[in-house]
Amino acid sequence: MTPVGPGAPQPGGEAPARGDHRTGLTLVVPERAGHGQLAAELRARVGREVRFDVTARGAYSTDGSNYRQVPIAVVVPRTVADGAEALAVCRExxxxxxxxxxxxxxxxQGTNTAVVIDWTAHCNRLVSVDPDARTCVVEPGIVLDDLNAQLARYGLQFGPRPATHSHCALGGMIxxxxCGSTAQRYGKTVDNxxxxxxxxYGGLRCWVGPTAxxxxxxxxxxxxxxxxxYRGLRHLGDRYGELVRDRYPDIPRRVSGYNLDALLPDQGFDVARLLVGSEGTLATVLHAELDLVPTLPCTSMLVLGFDDIIAAADAVPAVLDGCPDTPLQVEALDHRLVEIMxxxxxxxxxxxxxxxxxxxLMIQFxxxxxxxxxxxxxxxxDALGKHTExxxxxxxxxxxxxxxxxxxxxxxxxxTARAPLMHDTWEGWEDSAVPPERLGDYLRALRDLFAEFGLGAPSLYGHFGHGCVHTRxxxxxxxxxxxTDFRRFLERAADLVVSFGGSLSGEHGDGQARGELLERMFGPELVAGFGELKALFDPANRMNPGKVVDPYRVDENLRLGAGWRPTPYATGFGYPDDGGSFTSAVMRCVGIGECRRSSPQGGVMCPSYQVTRSEEHxxxxxxxxLFxxxxxxxxxxxxxxFRSGAVRDALDLCLACKGCKSDCPVGVDxxxxxxxxxxxxxxxRVRPAAHYSMGWLPLWARLARLAPGPADAALHAPVLARLGKRLVGIAPERVAPHFAxxxxxxxxxxRDRPAADPRDPRTVVLWPDTFTNHFDPHVxxxxxxxxxxAGFTVHVPAEPLCCGLTWISTGQLGIAKRVLGRTVAALRPWIEAGTLVVGLEPSCTAVFRADAPELLPGDTDVQRLAGRFATLSEALLGHAPHGWTPPRLDRAAIVQTHCHQHAITGSDxxxxxxxxxxxxxxRLDSGCCGLAGNFGFEAGHYDVSMACAEQALLPAVRDAAPETLVLADGFSCRTQIAHGAPGRRAIHLAEALRAPVSSTDSTNAQKE
Structure with missing residues (x-):
């Protein structure tokens, strides 16, 4: 048995003095080798999603904080009962x-050396709604936006709305x-x-709430x-009641510490409110009954400008006094945040x-x-003496x-996590709160503290109507x-916010970041009371230990830290936006979790998570x-x-859609x-067969030109096709596209045509990508x-050219660089002349605009080509001779945007x-089509590929009226639509613009 956690006894002696520990509770965790019986019982009693593997433990090793602890295991319960059973097994x-x-x-709060129970994958139901009482019962894994979407039919919603509303779970909110921005009107989660x-942990399962x-x-x-x-809680309330009244700051955003105030008689001895904000250190939430508020059909947003953020803070009291009704939100942002964006x-x-x-200041009514x-x-x-003019x-x-x-x-x-021209920024003091009337003075003092520690002038923004300040x-x-400076700053900042009558945390809670500092805010007596509360609920100290009570130091378990020594690697890509460092690129992820949205919601990221609901995907x-x-x-x-099979398996279901490059707030690619x-x-090493078949597709397509008929026949002959797909790693359900x-x-x-002159500004080079050239030449x-x-003189290169996309996507970067080198050499006269190159396949266009400059960061011609490679729409709108107008179609259309276009070139x-x-x-909110180049063709990916398409794309295509155009510029998108919606064919925008399409053409196709 190995001692783990704060205050754990050492062999042959007493518990060590670490930081500011007070309770000395013991936490003992079995050796890794001793987890076999635990694993067997969890799997037998809970279900198959019990993970002790490297993949799961690595994926859950940290949350959105500065801290990191590798878990013992991960349990993903199918039902709430399974989750309760997992807790029982852990107790045993x-x-x-x-x-x-x-x-x-x-x-x-979300990282620990513990068995992690992730409720979000399956325990995410809205159990019941009582519209008259304006309440509902939910399971802990339900996402806030998903809950509110289901409540909309009743005209109700859950009031608090954190910035992570698209992916935060109600259990985590509890x-x-x-809080979030709407707490200005609706209060914190505890109020709802x-x-x-x-x-x-001891085995008690019951409902709790107000009990008077x-x-x-x-x-x-x-x-x-x-x-x-309950007897212990009653005694605790009696013992500490006066201290609570005296020392708990009377501000809207006191989130730090346990809610001992809920035990006061005038608060109804409310054990549910007591447990909100306890960060899983006291008990596990299995169900929650929530108060709801009516949705408001109308809103107005008033934005007021100020000379600086402190002037905006100074104006908050006057704004609050001048509001005739409680606003939905009073938010603030500063010029630094705008400059970064x-x-x-x-x-x-x-x-x-x-x-x-x-x-x-942004005031919403x-x-x-x-x-x-x-x-x-x-x-x-009127109250402020201002006018809309x-x-x-x-x-x-x-x-x-x-x-x-x-x-x-x-x-x-x-x-603000990756602010330009700044060192990486971190949490630690990102959500302090003070009385709104003292906010301006607090910000002045906080800026002085930044200057004293040489931290520059970080962006300041937040929920100013409640005196809550966000910064990194x-x-x-x-x-x-x-x-060392990090620790010193937090100690000084804690004393500062307390001197203003504020709270260490106004929204995000304590966890390890502020647990050690709580005594500075509440005093030793109340912190001792927190320890007594913890002992009542969890005497063995097994519920999220080391957080809030008997906490880890603020400067241990850091994700980085002085002892962090990552292995340096020579890489294929140049990572120019990350200082040439793969390590720096990987560290872009700060755990915000936007990639965990349960539906596309107008974006692309992250299709594999949307259909698997698995953290590793x-x-x-x-x-x-990767970290x-x-x-x-x-x-x-x-x-x-890099030899890791666990990392390979996690990356296997990455569609390489690049949605994260644009949708991720920190630009993870x-x-x-x-x-x-x-x-x-x-x-x-020998690669998977699909890397040689799909990865080398441009070469096989050129070789097929030696005998195009027999080659195409062989690909589609029933017996040969089945055998061939098995040999080359292609999903048996897929039908190979036909060679033209x-x-x-x-x-x-x-064609009988004059030679194009590179120096003529009307000349454009039409890029003959492999997919258009060999499969869809009609495009x-x-x-x-x-x-x-439109007045252009078009040139199509005659030599075999390629952007290297298929080699890039399969990680054959050496070949991709050589292919790109030959392509650039062939295009050099056009590059030197500054000729516009027009791409029809979005993924190939994205290579030249993004991947090629990163693969060959020192190649001037590649950089020049990136600046002159345009989509068809960009060429027509931005470079067509004056006076050109497109033909009028006057048709309805549904549009599937290629994910690489979404991420790199945009669709405006x-x-x-x-x-x-x-x-x-x-434009469909469908995310990635799921085929994604070679991904959907590879054996083992078919189910995920089709599940992605079935989220929105294929149902929308099937439901579209026969006369509605289906537009998809991506070859993969058109192929997926043809496969999943037989009888409907998607066309490229170029085909739609060539000539009006017959309204009776129910297939929306222009075939050869």
Whole structure:
């Protein structure tokens, strides 16, 4: 048996003095070798999703905080009963337990050397709704947005709305007492919880809530564990009541510490409220009964500009006094946050809509009518002596514009993590709160503290209506001196916020980040009371140990730290945005968890998570495994580096869609990391068969031209095709695409045309990508007609050219570089002339715009080509001779945006071109089509591939009216649609623009 955790006794002696520990509770964890019986019993009694493997342990090794602890195991219960049974098994084996929601905790609450129970995959039901009482009962794994979507039919919602609303779980919100922007109106999570069904480590399972008067007397006079617990709680409330009244700050955002105030008589002796914010250290939540609020049909957003963020903070009291009704939110952001977003090209529409100023307050009103909302906003303006005509005022009641503005504010955590021209920033002091009337003075003092420690001027933003300040600070956590300064700063900042009557945490909770500092806020007596409360619920100290009570030091278990020594690797990609470092690239992931959205919601990231609901198949989970692979810690979960089978398996279901490159707030590019990993993993080793078949597709396509008929027949002959697919690693369910009878280049060679002049500004090179050239040459011919009709002189290269995409996606980077080198050499005259190159296949265009410059960062021609490689829409809108207009179609269309286009080039030019052509386009919120180049063709991927398509794309195509166009520029997208929706064919935008398409063409195809 090995002692683990704070205050654990050492062999032959007393518990060590570590940090500021007080209770000395013991935590003992069996040796790894002793986990066999635990694993066997968990699997026998809980189910098959019991994970002791490297993949699961590495994926759950950290949360959204600075901290890291490799878990003992991960349990993903199928039912709430399974989760309770897992807790019972852990009790019988005397091992610690961590209940986890979305894993976005910023204080280290979601990481521990424990058995992690992840409720989100399956225990995510809305159990019941009582519309009259405005309550509902939920399981702990339900995501907030999913809950509110189901409640919408009743005109109800759960009020608090953290920035992570698209992926945070209600169980986690209860554990951390989450708030969000709408807490201004609706309060914290604790204010919206009616009852909880809990399970304690000791085996008690019961519902808890307000328990006053006769009911409390009945319970405490009885026998059994519940009676004993309630007697202890009653004694605790009596003993510490006066201290609680005296020392708990009377502010809207006191989240730090246990809610001992819930035990006071005037609070109804509410055990449910007591447990909210306890971070899984006291009990596990099995079900929650929640109070709901009506949805408000109308809103208005008033934005006020100020000279700086401190001036905005100073104005908060006047804003609150001037509001005729409690606003939904009073948010703030500063010029630094806006500058970062401008540099990153993020939320540009939103920040351009801001009024004049260097800092802004965003006040949102909600009501039953728009007139009432607008009246509230105008009343506030009148109280402040301002007008809508002022340069520093913006007022809108457009829900779309309001949503965009709020998205910019909610992006703060992500965009400040990798701020340009700054060292990486970290949590630690990211959510302190003070009385709103003292906010301006607090920010002045906080800025002075930043200056004293040489931390520059980090962005300041947050929930200013409640005095809650968000920031990320450039601590140097990779050096001993930096860690020392980190600790010193937190101690000084804790004393500072207490001096203003504030709270260490105003939203994110304590965990390890602030647990050690609680005595500075509450004093030793109340902290001793926290220890007594912990002992009542969890005397063995097995529930998320080391957090809140008897805490780990703020400067141990760091994800980095002075002892962090990652293995340096020579890499294939240059990582120019990460200082040339693969390690730095992997560290982009700070655990925000946007990749864990349960549906595309207008984005792409992360399709494999959306259909598997498995952490290791999220962008974050893969990033965690890659971090463990760097072997920076002695206890790294992954010990075999790039040869790791665990990392390979986690990356296997990455579709390389690049959605994370654009949708992830910190720009994680898992497609690139996967290609890098495959390159290193298979170096000097035999690769999977699909890497030789799909990876070398451009070569096989060229060889097929020697006998195109027989080659195509062999691919589709029943017996040969089945055998061939098995040999080359292709999914048996897939049908190989047909080779064209004549390639685009062959067709071009037959045309009687004058030679194109590279120096003529009307000349464009049409890129003959492998897919268009060999499989869909009619798309290329349509593009030629459209470009020529627009006044361009088109040139199609005659030599075999390739962007190297298939070699990149299969991690054959050496070949990809050589292929790109030959391509650049062939295009050099056009590159030197600055000729526009037009791409029709979005994935190939993305290679030239993004992958090629990263593979060959020192090649000037590659950089030049990246700047002159355009989509068809970009060419037509931005470079066509003056006066060109597209043909009018006046047709409805549904549009599947290729994921690489979404991530790299964007779809705005397509949208504008379709508008001009009279195409009434509905852009599907379908995410990735699921085929994703070679992914959906590879054996073992078919089910995931089709599940991705069935989320939104294929149902939308099947439901579309026969006369509706189905537009998809990506070859993979069109292939997936043809496979999954027989009878409907998607066409390229070039085909739609070539000539009006017959409204009776129910297949939407223009076949040869």
């Amino acid at each position: 084996h005397d091992v610690p337990v961590l209940s986890r929601g979305g894993g976005t905790s910023l204080g280290g 554990g951390n007492n989450s 919880v009616r009852r909880l069904e809990i399970a304690t 008067g006769e009911e409390l007397e009945t319970i405490t006079s009885g026998a059994g564990e519940r009676a004993q617990l 401008e540099h990153l090209g993020s939320h540009l529409d939103s920040i351009r809509a801001l009024p004049g100023g260097q800092a802004w 909600g009501a039953e009518s728009q007139d009432e909302c607008d009246a509230h906003a105008h009343a506030l303006l 002022d340069d520093d005022v913006a007022l809108t009641d457009d829900p779309a514009r309001t949503a965009k503005m709020m998205a910019a504010r909610e992006a703060g955590l992500g965009v 600070i450039p601590f140097r956590l990779e050096s001993a001196g930096g860690v 999220s962008t974050r989970g893969r990033a965690r495994l 463990e692979m760097l072997e920076g810690h002695p206890d790294s979960a992954v010990t075999d580096g 898992m497609a690139t990391y996967k290609a890098e990993f495959l390159s290193q993993h298979y170096r000097h 009878g004549q390639t685009l280049q062959e067709w071009w060679a037959t 290329g011919r349509a593009a030629v007609e459209v470009l020529e009709a 030019p397509d949208t504008e071109l379709m508008r001009r052509a009279g195409i009434d386009a509905e």
